[in-house]
Amino acid sequence: MTFEVREFPEFSWSFSRHKTMLTCARKYGYEYYMGHNGWLYDVEESVKHAYRLKKLTNLPMAFGQIVHELAERAVKLFLKHGHVMTQVDLIEEGRAMLNRAYIDSRDRKQLWMQKPARYKMLYDMYYEGELNRMEAEEYRGRLPIVFANLLASRSFQDITKRPQTMQFQQAEEFRFMTIDGVKIFVVMDLLYRDIEADKWVIVDWKTGKETEDDRSQLALYAYYIMQKYNAGIDEIEIRNEYVLTGVHRVYQLTETDIERMLSKMKQSVHIMRRYQLDMISNEPVDLDEFPRTKYEQRCEKCNHKEICLAQP
Template sequence: MFEVKAFPEFSWSFSRHKTLMTCARKYAYEYYAGHNGWLYDADEAARHVYRLKKLKNVPIAFGQIVHELAERALRMFLNHGYVMTEAELVGEARKMLNQAYLDSRDRKQQWLQKPARFHMLYDMYYEGELNRMEAEEYRRRLPIVFQNFLASKSFGDITGRPQTMQFQQAEEFRFMTVDGVKIFVVMDLLYRDLETDKWVIVDWKTGKEAEDDRSQLALYAYYLMQKYDARVEDIQIRNEYVLTGVQKSYTLSEGDITLMLEKMKQSVHMMRRYQLDILSNEPAELDDFPRTSYEQRCQMCNYKEVCLAPSS
């Protein structure tokens, strides 16, 4: 049964860590100030921050749509043996992007009341119109990413020899507990290759390669080690960069896992500094979360409306 709590549950994830590293004040808005803002009787300040949390810029919306359709294509094949075509995937993606635009343009009042049910694009909220060049660039990318997705090693393995695969639920929220902290793990695709007797973790990437891509998958590998008693040498982690068609696979070592856990624990320690009470997760005052010194980040932040207001 759902229970309304004064403060959110403390947990750790890569996205939470990245937010803190970007800006501690943004971290406060993202994980504390909008808590319970979805409730009808919440105070307006919490509702306001919660609405801002739901804003999406075009790159974020694009990435979410590609991930959603990749999962749909996988389910379609696994459940019905049907391989969606590039034209079908691109067509669905265009509909979803158009719906996000139409919601942003025509349904602002509905979004203000139910921000989780309707879309609001960042540029439409703050500027009243899209950046046309950016929007056209992401529309241009749609055929590229879905062509590369369908041609990827991971999708090819699945459709080419499904009888040798043992699948786990895709895009499912999983968690484990490390030193009493709930750690969230969200995998795009997880399966057991029965031919090689390996676990395979796949992450679809719609952007450029980043330094922490491998560390993120090391966390996923540790989850398998804990839940399924898998050995690290029996786990293959794979990044599929669908914008470029590049695929990178790794087998980790125990040293990689140890390094990842140390970094995670350091991150948890940093987050703990902003708690007044560890048990309840009551946060420090908003002013105790410093703003980033890189002011250019503020201009593209969801929370600039409240963070940069004279009274804040």
């Protein structure tokens, strides 16, 4: 498939896009419009700048990404070779990945400036020139906890103890469906069919605290399974595995949960449409028509404050 350079990004919806818009519409404008094509060599520097800032990450985000990557690797390794990674293996890999993020941020800034998708840049290193040492040690200290809980989790135990009773789908695969003409992205950590229970099981690994949005996010995933596999809501089990606390949540959703999720999603799409000058091309309105958040304390930790706060 030939890569197509588009003047404007394709309009789509996802939970991450929705959360960005709710946090700050101006941030939404930077991340999904101003930084579009910022990975190309011959675009304006302002576009590259916005794209680079979108790629900044902080310790909680980097930590969560590392845990998700290693969880996926552990599952694939077992399914392909029957080998179960140990807690020691996972901790060593996790530390190496955290160290790489720090070294990239400290020593490879110019490389990151050129290829921000290939190298890591931690927010504190970019803006402050150093890490918060207490925060860094806290996250390093979480590695043994989260990987012990990952290996002991119900979902991982299901995979390793009775794989012959399950049919697995590819983990972390980018999936999408179309609702009312809008592409809706669905990214599931783990999906499999439990043959014994005759259920689809959706697993979401969580490295942070429980939030009210967790259930809504899984309702979107359940709706995807209903559409793609013609499954009934009673054939789907959804799980949150909170690996920091070891808490395991299982939900059996109802049609009402699905209806609420769809209503929320469609309302969100309606709000996003306000920032389109053209619905066909997805050309956006001017950046100054994306209002800044009223909660100014959010600006202090925003990736884009370098360019946003410099503007009137």
